[in-house]
Amino acid sequence: MIRFLCYNCKAVLKAHDNKAGTSMNCPRCHRLLMVPKNLTAPAANVRPAAVQTARKVQPAVVAAPYRSKWMRKLAYGFLGFSILFLGFAVLIRFVIMPTINDLFASDAAEQPQLTDQDTIPLPKSKGPDFVKWLESDDPNMQYKAAVILYDKDKHPDFGGLRAVPSYLKLLKNKGSATRTVRMRRIAAEALITLGPVLDAPKQAPVVEALKEATNDPDAEVRALAIRALGQMKSVAELSDLLKHRIKENRVLASQELAELGDAGKTAIPDLLRAIKLSPPDVKVHLASAVVRLDPTREEVIPVLLDGLKTSTDEVRQLAAESLGLMGPVAKSALGALYQVFNTEKNALVKKAAYDAYWKIYGKNKEMKKNSK
Numbered sequence: 001m002i003r004f005l006c007y008n009c010k011a012v013l014k015a016h017d018n019k020a021g022t023s024m025n026c027p028r029c030h031r032l033l034m035v036p037k038n039l040t041a042p043a044a045n046v047r048p049a050a051v052q053t054a055r056k057v058q059p060a061v062v063a064a065p066y067r068s069k070w071m072r073k074l075a076y077g078f079l080g081f082s083i084l085f086l087g088f089a090v091l092i093r094f095v096i097m098p099t100i101n102d103l104f105a106s107d108a109a110e111q112p113q114l115t116d117q118d119t120i121p122l123p124k125s126k127g128p129d130f131v132k133w134l135e136s137d138d139p140n141m142q143y144k145a146a147v148i149l150y151d152k153d154k155h156p157d158f159g160g161l162r163a164v165p166s167y168l169k170l171l172k173n174k175g176s177a178t179r180t181v182r183m184r185r186i187a188a189e190a191l192i193t194l195g196p197v198l199d200a201p202k203q204a205p206v207v208e209a210l211k212e213a214t215n216d217p218d219a220e221v222r223a224l225a226i227r228a229l230g231q232m233k234s235v236a237e238l239s240d241l242l243k244h245r246i247k248e249n250r251v252l253a254s255q256e257l258a259e260l261g262d263a264g265k266t267a268i269p270d271l272l273r274a275i276k277l278s279p280p281d282v283k284v285h286l287a288s289a290v291v292r293l294d295p296t297r298e299e300v301i302p303v304l305l306d307g308l309k310t311s312t313d314e315v316r317q318l319a320a321e322s323l324g325l326m327g328p329v330a331k332s333a334l335g336a337l338y339q340v341f342n343t344e345k346n347a348l349v350k351k352a353a354y355d356a357y358w359k360i361y362g363k364n365k366e367m368k369k370n371s372k
Helices: 048-054 067-110 130-135 139-149 161-171 178-196 199-211 219-232 235-241 247-259 261-276 280-293 297-306 313-343 346-361
Strands: 002-005 013-015 022-024 031-035
Touching: 031 261, 130 161, 130 313, 139 161, 139 178, 161 178, 161 199, 161 261, 178 199, 178 219, 178 280, 199 219, 199 235, 219 235, 219 247, 235 247, 235 261, 261 280, 261 297, 280 297, 280 313, 313 346
Parallel strands: none
Antiparallel strands: 002 013, 022 031
16 A cells, blocks of 8 residues: 655545556545555565655655646736736825826815805905016016916906006017017007006007017017007007008008097098008008098009909908998999909909999899990
């Protein structure tokens, strides 16, 4: 009889001598084992002590030694993945989420709080004085204040009239850095709102600063400055811009004068003089401003007729619309408008010519084939 141990559950097993070298399953853990050879049979030359030693339980030979290795590797891999996932979850919970909450905490703190009883908004706490930041000599403070006050939803008045001196200071800063240019744009746009509500004596330095800003290297600053002059109804300054070296300034100034209505009629002689000194595309814009101020000015009709022949679609459309505004006064332009309607490829220009023709002709029916 062979006695041996199961390597897995350490159970003592027995097998017949003729089973030596064969395999069997452990009755306890069902592991596949190999029955060792019988070492307990006595020999003639073996002493009894040696026989007793040989009768000690022999360890079983492992029949499938690699089955448990890949299971251990799988367990270790699962454990490592679990630790990695747990670490990532801790990072999100205690590092990333608090950072995100801090970013939105300031905005949430500014929202009005409601009482539990009557849900009436509580008064807002007094925040920082951004106008004082604007007055600071620190460029970073000035930039932050300008951007904050530019938020029209929270600060529709750009900080109020007491911020006007600071905006004038920013407008005169001729630096070329991106932040500096943006601050000049914000200052010019703020003066569009604040300039018209200033008292007459306080408007003079603002008008002077805006007039100087019309020479700014940045086109948007120039456009905003001219817009501010128009809102302040500075007819004299806008009339001077009709002779400006930059043709875009002439066009923008003429548009602002046209929007002034009766207040801008005093600039019509300046507009007529500027037409003679301007290139063809600018002439049409100036003539259009004259028509919007006084539709009876027949002297601009030749300029508008020439505008119908230019290569720019926008200019041809503007010329046709301006002739339509003149009504029967521009009856001499019917032939040209009819020709534009028949030959024009641009749909907007063609429609403008059609509308102008019938505004001048005074009847809403099909065009006559021959217009005289």
